[in-house]
Amino acid sequence: xxxVEHYVALSxxxxxxxxxxxLVRRNVIVALMSIEVMLNAVNVAxxxxxxxxxHNNAHTGQVFAFFIIAVAxxxxxxxxxxxxxxxxxxxxxxxxxxxxxxx
Amino acid sequence: MAxxxxxxxxxxxxxxxxxLMLAEAFGPKHNRTAGLALGCTxxxxxxxxxxxxxxxxxxxxxxxxxxxxxWLVIDRFSIxxxxxxxxxxxxxxxxxxxxxxxxxMERGEFYSLLxxxxxxxxxxxxxxxxxxxxxxxxxxxxxxxxLTAFRRTSPRSAEGALKYFxxxxxxxxxxxxxxxxxxxxxxxxDLAGIGEAVRxxxxxxxxxxxxxxxxxxxxxxxxxxxxxxxWAPDAYEGAPTPATTYMxxxxxxxxxxxxxxxxxxxxxxxxxxxxxxxxxxxxxxxxVLTMTVANLVAGQQESVKRMLAYSSxxxxxxxxxxxxxxARSMPEATSSVLFYLLTYTVSTAGAFGALILCGRKxxxxxxxxDLAGIGxxxxxxxxxxxxxxxxxxxxxxxxxFFGKWFVFRAAMDSGFYxxxxxxxxxxxxxxxxxxxxxVFMYMREPAAGAPVATPMKSGYVAAALIxxxxxxxxxxxxxxxxxxxxxxxASIFGPPGG
Numbered sequence: 237x238x239x240v241e242h243y244v245a246l247s248x249x250x251x252x253x254x255x256x257x258x259l260v261r262r263n264v265i266v267a268l269m270s271i272e273v274m275l276n277a278v279n280v281a282x283x284x285x286x287x288x289x290x291h292n293n294a295h296t297g298q299v300f301a302f303f304i305i306a307v308a309x310x311x312x313x314x315x316x317x318x319x320x321x322x323x324x325x326x327x328x329x330x331x332x333x334x335x336x337x338x339x
Numbered sequence: 340m341a342x343x344x345x346x347x348x349x350x351x352x353x354x355x356x357x358x359l360m361l362a363e364a365f366g367p368k369h370n371r372t373a374g375l376a377l378g379c380t381x382x383x384x385x386x387x388x389x390x391x392x393x394x395x396x397x398x399x400x401x402x403x404x405x406x407x408x409x410w411l412v413i414d415r416f417s418i419x420x421x422x423x424x425x426x427x428x429x430x431x432x433x434x435x436x437x438x439x440x441x442x443x444m445e446r447g448e449f450y451s452l453l454x455x456x457x458x459x460x461x462x463x464x465x466x467x468x469x470x471x472x473x474x475x476x477x478x479x480x481x482x483x484x485x486l487t488a489f490r491r492t493s494p495r496s497a498e499g500a501l502k503y504f505x506x507x508x509x510x511x512x513x514x515x516x517x518x519x520x521x522x523x524x525x526x527x528x529d530l531a532g533i534g535e536a537v538r539x540x541x542x543x544x545x546x547x548x549x550x551x552x553x554x555x556x557x558x559x560x561x562x563x564x565x566x567x568x569x570w571a572p573d574a575y576e577g578a579p580t581p582a583t584t585y586m587x588x589x590x591x592x593x594x595x596x597x598x599x600x601x602x603x604x605x606x607x608x609x610x611x612x613x614x615x616x617x618x619x620x621x622x623x624x625x626x627v628l629t630m631t632v633a634n635l636v637a638g639q640q641e642s643v644k645r646m647l648a649y650s651s652x653x654x655x656x657x658x659x660x661x662x663x664x665x666a667r668s669m670p671e672a673t674s675s676v677l678f679y680l681l682t683y684t685v686s687t688a689g690a691f692g693a694l695i696l697c698g699r700k701x702x703x704x705x706x707x708x709d710l711a712g713i714g715x716x717x718x719x720x721x722x723x724x725x726x727x728x729x730x731x732x733x734x735x736x737x738x739x740f741f742g743k744w745f746v747f748r749a750a751m752d753s754g755f756y757x758x759x760x761x762x763x764x765x766x767x768x769x770x771x772x773x774x775x776x777x778v779f780m781y782m783r784e785p786a787a788g789a790p791v792a793t794p795m796k797s798g799y800v801a802a803a804l805i806x807x808x809x810x811x812x813x814x815x816x817x818x819x820x821x822x823x824x825x826x827x828x829a830s831i832f833g834p835p836g837g
Binding site for chain 2: 244247251254255258264267268271274275277278281282284285288290291292296297299300303304307310311314315317318319321322325326331334335336337
């Protein structure tokens with residue numbers, strides 16, 4: 237059996253990749269995907285922790301992960317709608333070209 | 340039955356949101372939005388009335404509330420926030436009724452979104468489990484994103500919404516990873532259980548500290564504190580003004596409810612609460628940065644709406660001073676934060692409302708220049724605006740004065756003298772840009788040929804302004820009763836370390 241630590245390490249790596257991707261990339265679609273990667277890292281961590289012997293086998297982590305999947309889907313629906321409405325007006329999906337609002 | 344009664348604010352707003360959606364779908368063909376603003380206000384009013392009812396009924400003796408623990412914790416704190424959020428929502432709904440019609444973008448979903456988003460905020464305020472914190476937060480935020488993007492033809496609206504959405508989701512992901520690590524370290528997702536396990540200590544000290552950093556970052560993102568405030572001015576400026584009002588009042592109050600609930604339940608272990616190795620000094624630095632940066636930048640703005648956005652960030656800084664004090668003297672300082680939120684909600688909602696009143700379709704009041712001379716041409720609009728700005732600046736006899744007074748006093752009582760002095764100096768700097776609006780309204784004449792904003796006429800906006808003006812004056816002249824309510828609401832948090 238693969239020890240829980242390996243899963244947690246995987247999730248930390250995924251979370252870092254997502255976080256760095258979000259901060260570095262200027263394409264909004266890629267930023268959205270990076271957030272999804274971060275949320276999936278959370279899911280991996282939750283499901284892995286759920287297997288710890290000290291956690292009473294109550295499946296809390298797994299249930300939590302299902303909720304995150306559902307909410308992430310809803311949030312992407314709103315996010316893509318916003319990206320679409322920006323694209324219709326400005327013809328761009330790059331966040332550095334959305335620069336009308338400044339100090 | 341008693342359970343349904345103490346849950347009634349939440350249930351009323353949720354049911355009202357669904358009914359309002361149906362009302363729009365099956366409404367009269369020629370005028371689908373007729374009466375929706377009024378209906379939305381009535382639902383918020385009913386939510387407020389039920390919160391008052393539940394408050395008077397008392398929640399301590401209701402045994403059935405244990406049935407929903409740990410998912411929802413119904414106590415004085417959550418009932419207080421139910422009422423506060425409904426009040427802010429009602430003012431935003433009234434403003435929307437005037438503004439959306441004037442600017443010809445009235446569509447029914449605005450009102451349903453307001454209500455659904457408020458359901459999320461109320462869930463956050465009464466959440467007893469990390470899962471409910473997350474669900475409530477996302478319900479609240481998704482509504483707010485959609486409200487920001489509501490003006491579909493405006494590039495500014497879309498851009499503001501995009502920035503708000505991206506950074507808001509990023510913050511939610513950080514918060515969630517923090518919760519996941521806490522679950523791994525303690526085996527609990529309910530906040531009380533996490534708190535107990537953290538106090539008991541254990542082998543996972545490092546993991547808890549990493550989780551604390553992630554959770555704290557996510558939370559201060561949501562309350563728009565510097566250096567995580569970048570989204571706020573853009574989202575506030577791009578959104579239609581009633582949506583801005585809603586974000587500045589309701590979403591901010593919900594975020595502070597979440598901050599208080601999570602920090603004062605989960606991270607109350609002695610070491611984590613200490614000044615040498617805990618979260619209070621970090622939060623104190625964030626508060627100082629927030630107040631200073633926001634006040635300095637607000638003074639340089641040309642747009643009044645953007646100035647008010649920075650002012651709302653600065654107020655988050657004053658509130659954080661109260662939260663820092665709460666780490667040392669929990670119930671007293673928490674009550675001052677709650678009272679401040681109350682005064683801030685009515686003042687800022689009123690200020691945005693007055694800005695709405697000063698504009699008209701095609702001639703919205705945006706910059707200081709637009710407001711020049713409005714004191715002479717439209718004394719009523721200018722008077723209302725002045726009252727709310729004076730309250731935001733914290734000058735007696737308005738609500739804002741006592742809000743600041745109690746927060747600063749709580750910080751002094753907890754021994755944070757330097758922090759209080761910085762906050763005080765900041766509130767003096769802050770007065771500069773509020774009073775600058777007054778100077779333009781009363782002492783300047785518009786330049787020749789400049790577009791001049793003329794106030795609109797709307798019963799809805801007038802009603803919202805009268806409501807908030809009355810509350811600003813009541814809270815500023817006889818604050819003792821509402822302060823007692825705040826003290827009672829904050830009493831659910833025991834003394835620190837307990």
